[in-house]
Amino acid sequence: RRMRWLMAAVGLGILVICALITLILNSFIGINALTQNGASSLLAALTIPLIPALGTLLLVNFIDRFEREPWYLRLATFLWGMVIAIPTAFFIERFIDSVIMNLLEPGASTILRSALQGLNAGFTEETVKGLGLLLLFLVLRDQFDNITDGIVYSAMIGAGFALVENFSYFASGYRNSLVFLIIYRVVLGWLGHPTFTACFGSMLGYTRHTRSRWQQVITPLLGYIMAVMLHSFFDFVDIQAGAAVQADPGNTHVAMLALVAIICDYIPPFIAQMLLLYLLIRSLAQEAAIIREFLASEVSNGVVTVDEYALLQHSFQRTRQERKALWQYGFKHWLRVKALYQAEIGLAFRKWHVSMGDGQKNGYLRQPEDVYRERIRRLRQEIRAVEEQARAKERRT
Template identity: 30%
Template sequence: MGTQRRAPSPRSGRFTGPGAFLVVAALGAFGLFGGLSLLLIGGLNTGLQGLVFGMALGVLPVPVYVSLALWLDRYEKEPGWMLVGAFAWGATVALFFSFVLNTASGITVGLLLGAPAGDFFASVVSAPIVEESMKGLALLILFFWKRDEFDGVVDGVVYAAMVGLGFAMVENFSYYGVALGEGGVAGGAAAFLVRGILTPFNHPLYTAMFGIGLGLARESGRTWVKVVAPVTGLTAAMTLHSLWNATSYLAPGLGGLALMISVLVLPPLAGVVFAVSLSLKREGRIIRENLRPELRSGLISEPEYEALGSVRGRLRSTMRAFFKGLSQWRSQRRFNQAASELAFHRHRAARGLSPPGDEAHYLDDLVRLRGRF
């Protein structure tokens, strides 16, 4: 009799099957086409030297910003392939369609009302609507398709950040390359200072408005919230984007930049941080409420139970495990993740968002990891 294999967890984050392969292949092919097209267009605008310069500066800070975005997801890490997919969508699909539609709208209005009007329309009207719609489409797909991986505001903000960072990274290739051609190294460095250091979170911030709206829709049981919150979030994203572009168009220079950062970046960014902090407290309560059976059974000790429902507690437990060795640290992180997945599954099942019968898989994962330390 062969060894019995454990059934994979329904929330393992894996995307399998023939249909899944075809979807991934199609999106990958289109993403590759879009990415290569954008690089070709960028190269024509900036030249090879400018393109290489722009790509180098565009990629340089991204690992830091991605790490900051992922750090927000303290309780239940999202599957890596979904995070990479969100980033790639922003860098290729969203940016490609945005470029095509914005260019077409600018040319059309320019032919009717003159080139200045076309440029203004493309920047202040078309770009906010098209770009936020294309970036938001990735969130909408994840919201409906992977309901067990989109639990609330935190997930919405994290996915939005990945889409926005991917979009901004490739968009900056051209900006930096053009700045190099027009102003030399000093011009390229100035563009990097403004776009890569002072305002790197604009696109993630705009898209986070929609992510928060979708997160609130997921968290709420009220029908009107499920409709109003996403619409309000997308409207806020487009409005912020439009105001930023209009101000930069009408009030260029350091004074205008300082005004935009102080009014259009810092307050909304503080609002996103506040929304995430409230959502993290909610997630902590969900974990504590849904892990009580394991506390009573002794599978989870009282100190572990308290730590699992607290951001600080989790940080302390993983740090203690780290000083006991890399293997212990990995086991602790996996145990924390398994406990979170079990708790969130129970929460979703109680709301009719996940099949109750899947609980055995999550509990089996937790029991298996319990035996490692």
């Protein structure tokens, strides 16, 4: 218990320090934008980056269909990207960039300089963001079930990181390149950082599907390398296109080539998104299969009803039933119904974890499976009591 309190205190201290650094850095950016470009630039920098962040949040809510992740873990991963990863990556990138500039000769190739800067950004940012995923995977392993969870947590980290990064872009480039930034950072690139990080997160989640030791090591490593390379190449094209335009600002031909290169720069992330979508669909089908297999015995034992067993395997029908409970019986009853379904799905995933090699909890008077069953019975009793009271009230009226 003392160790847990110590770890919590250290984590809170790191969060506060990084939050202060992030706040100070962005305050300087905001003040500079306010003095140079007026209040409209600061307003744009505060509001426009919210659009891709909200879009990512809605997307995460949609794809997290079966074993939904707790809201506080989603918030924690978002804060990791927004508060912890940003200042850490900022100082590391600045240091490495200064080293690169000192090592390169004044007449060094522009392409080499852009490639090293792109690799610096890709390696540093994906490492810092990936550390948050790895920490979550190691500390809260029971909450990191599969590829779906890896994509969900990665998307939230990427959204938090992109929110602060977009603030700096829009604050500094409001006057000269607002339309370009909206197309580049919002319309085309709103899933940029989530996609890069999800390459590592999805492969980290895949390790929960295999007992092979070499796959548990190699697969996340390959995902991390893919994230770094994809991010580095993206930034390399962006930096090189900007350098080409700056070297010959009056050349329309160069400007058009740079614009085409920037647009084509989104093709590799788009291909990665299609691969992640395929993995996500397979993972969601696997989640339905886990529910079907590991809750079958709970139906015969009376823990899960036949109707619930059929409903839990179809996420859209379950969501429709939850909304029905909201309209008929109110908000609290809706929360109870959602909690019941999640407890039943959680029981299935806990039994699957044990079948995949997770051991029993040492020192526990009751194992998690029994706690799930007790919670299911209690929630069902509360739900039935509310519904019976509502029906009795209708008969009286």
